[in-house]
Amino acid sequence: MGTEGDGVRIIAGRYRLETRLGRGGMGVVWRATDQLLGRRVAVKELIQDDTLSAEEARGRRDRTLREARAVAQLSHPHIIVVHDVVEDGERPYIVMELIDGGSLADRIAAHGPIGADEAARIGIALLGALRAAHAAGVLHRDIKPANVLLDGDNDRVVLTDFGIAQVSGATTLTETGSFVGSPEYTAPERMSGARTGPESDLWSLGALLCTALSGESPFRRDSLGGILHAVVFADIRTPEQAAPLLPVVRGLLERDPERRLGAAEAERLLRVFRETGHTPAPVSSGYTPTREDLPRPAPEAPARERSCLLYQPDAADAAGRV
Structure with missing residues (x-):
């Protein structure tokens, strides 16, 4: 999944995952670099649920991508900016603006x-x-x-x-x-x-x-x-x-x-x-x-x-x- 090397992972041929910012029950958020545009971003990697069947996993993945794309259409100063939604190794990734501050x-x-x-x-x-x-x-x-x-x-x-x-x-x-x-x-x-x-x-x-x-x-x-x-x-x-x-x-x-x-x-x-x-x-x-x-x-x-x-x-x- 992604390109490995020198301790980093590149997904979708573009986003270099660097430091893990946090982890929750459903995903891991990484500090990353968009190598195409040369900007810092945050990338959320959705965790796979091994208890699901292959069909259920595909359905969940498709729903995640569809709904994340809908959220990406939102534009408001107090809503996180979603830059991209990609799939790498059949796993969804949400690419967002990087906020330098805690929760x-x-x-x-x-x-x-x-x-x-x-x-x-x-x-x-x-x-x-x-x-x-x-x-x-x-x-x-x-x-x-x-x-x-x-x-x-x-x-x-x-x-x-x-x-x-x-x-x-x-x-x-x-x-x-x-x-x-x-x-x-x-x-x-x-x-x-x-x-x-x-x-x-x-x-x-x-x-x-x-x-x-x-x-x-x-x-x-x-x-x-x-x-x-x-x-x-x-x-x-x-x-x-x-x-x-x-x-x-x-x-x-x-x-x-x-x-x-x-x-x-x-x-x-x-x-x-x-x-x-x-x-x-x-x-x-x-x-x-x-x-x-x-x-x-x-x-x-x-x-x-x-x-x-x-x-x-x-x-x-x-x-x-x-």
Whole structure:
């Protein structure tokens, strides 16, 4: 697979993989050089699943390439730029811009929680990215601090890993019923196997903001079962540090997708907070955040969820609800 030599590997006759930047459950990210254009890039190598049949492996590879090409059409300052999608040795590789900075997860681990103003700034950037992606019919489905990069040079916030974890089977119920990925950031409707849309990304953003403000997801528990119960049924206890942004956080963490705070309104509220230091109640959502709200069980649904990165915006989307 690729061209080997002198400790480096060249894929597609063009991209020289050099230093491994990180590894997750679904892939390895490399610092690399585009030898044709002479620029530094990041390359994500998708890990092969040896438990799949040859036909299943081909189907997953084809879906990965198709969906990554769709993501490559997105253009937004807070969305990672996908330069190329290639296949080498029947394995997909995603070639992206190289961000010289760590992730939001790295920052929290190294320096602890961030302040409300910085959380609002990051939230505004991510909401802009999600609005652009959703308008193009692309769902992220893996919003979490590790997938938010912070450019050390200009404080740019960059949402990365669009859909790659989803097409590889992460953050969703698998055919065997086990759970992989980041359940602490997964919306309750996805947990129950219901049809999902842009609202699921917004729930994940609400959990991310709680983590950024307090250092820990409000749904963290000692076991997977505990996390699933916390997301779907238990009382949602937002951290005290989220108080300045409570209308936004609680609105995004509304269990009913139809009542969940929309992206445009959430962005407006965060901008008001940054300008005035006060977050007003939402005006375009059916949800009015209070601490006394009681959770409602998610509706029963099939155990398996359809794996789909692309969706067709419906009338509610066109009306500007998300």
